[in-house]
Amino acid sequence: MVPPVQVSPLIKTARWSALIVGIIYGKFRYDNLKPIAEEERRIEEEEKKVREEKERIAKQLAEAIVEINLEVSCPK
Amino acid sequence: MAQAVQKLVAKVPTLVGAAVNYSKPRLATFWYYARVELVPPTPAEIPKAISGFQDLLKGFQSGRLGQTTVRDALRNGLVATEVLMWFYIGEIIGKRGLIGYDV
Numbered sequence: 521m522v523p524p525v526q527v528s529p530l531i532k533t534a535r536w537s538a539l540i541v542g543i544i545y546g547k548f549r550y551d552n553l554k555p556i557a558e559e560e561r562r563i564e565e566e567e568k569k570v571r572e573e574k575e576r577i578a579k580q581l582a583e584a585i586v587e588i589n590l591e592v593s594c595p596k
Numbered sequence: 597m598a599q600a601v602q603k604l605v606a607k608v609p610t611l612v613g614a615a616v617n618y619s620k621p622r623l624a625t626f627w628y629y630a631r632v633e634l635v636p637p638t639p640a641e642i643p644k645a646i647s648g649f650q651d652l653l654k655g656f657q658s659g660r661l662g663q664t665t666v667r668d669a670l671r672n673g674l675v676a677t678e679v680l681m682w683f684y685i686g687e688i689i690g691k692r693g694l695i696g697y698d699v
Binding site: 521524525526527528529530531532533534535538539540541542543544546548550553554556557558 | 625628629631632633635636637641642644645648649652675678679680682683684685686687688689690691692697699
């Protein structure tokens with residue numbers, strides 16, 4: 521087998537310091553993004569509730585109009 | 597259905613044994629190389645690394661780096677890319693997810 525290469529110390533320090541910097545960066549970015557995502561989810565929930573309320577009202581209105589039309593067109 | 601599951605469960609020890617037999621020599625070669633090439637630098641090597649970095653800077657300032665051959669430049673570029681990729685592996689470890697942030 522080919523004997524293992526003696527890696528230069530510069531490359532070794534660069535690699536492992538890049539690894540550690542990456543771990544720290546990932547952790548910080550995750551901690552940064554998590555509350556932002558929760559905030560967005562909360563806002564989405566509230567907007568969804570408001571939208572569904574509006575849709576419900578619009579649907580009820582449409583049904584009432586249909587009924588009135590029916591009564592007007594063919595009264596019993 | 598139950599019989600097929602039973603036969604599969606009976607085969608699992610042989611499968612595991614076969615996997616271990618297959619991977620042992622390969623793990624041995626990997627360990628043989630990794631123990632020399634992938635270890636973190638000992639504290640004695642860090643000053644050497646710093647001096648190596650300063651050599652690099654001096655070479656850049658003196659213009660010696662303009663004399664590198666294309667082959668050497670490509671080789672050094674590959675090494676630099678590999679060093680940068682370790683940063684992304686560290687980021688994967690830090691964010692505890694393979695793809696994307698799991699928020």
